[in-house]
Amino acid sequence: xxxxxxxxxxxxxxxxxxxxxxxxxxxxxxxxxxxxxxxxxxxxxxxxxxxxxxxxxxxxxxxxxxxxxxxxxxxxxxxxxxxxxxxxxxxxxxxxxxxxxxxxxxxxxxxxxxxxxxxxxxxxxxx
Numbered sequence: 001x002x003x004x005x006x007x008x009x010x011x012x013x014x015x016x017x018x019x020x021x022x023x024x025x026x027x028x029x030x031x032x033x034x035x036x037x038x039x040x041x042x043x044x045x046x047x048x049x050x051x052x053x054x055x056x057x058x059x060x061x062x063x064x065x066x067x068x069x070x071x072x073x074x075x076x077x078x079x080x081x082x083x084x085x086x087x088x089x090x091x092x093x094x095x096x097x098x099x100x101x102x103x104x105x106x107x108x109x110x111x112x113x114x115x116x117x118x119x120x121x122x123x124x125x126x127x
Contacts, residue, residue, distance in 0.1 A: 009092050012085075014089040014090065016082060017082050017085070017086040024061075031058075047119075047122040047126075049074070049119045049122070051127050055067075055071045056072045071127060072122065072127070088100065
């Protein structure tokens, strides 16, 4: 449960979602014509865990969901999770539900495993 020291709920999902939405709008209004290549991939020859993210956003802007999922599944599903987490935050702020309590240690390990699995996928697919 996200709580600050004075025991008030901190709507992290809502804040991150707003940031992603603002970034997506800016990305749409000011598209990148010459996107820089991934420095990690240039140095090592393998994609980084976030490779395909720019192509994912362009695919989403063109409503090509399958292609977006192909480019980086972790970012794709993270955006879906973020959407539902934002709804959760709104419901908590409106006092319609109680905040969901999660085990932070398990959550951190889960995130690390998902990042590694996504990275393996990106390497195998040559993204």
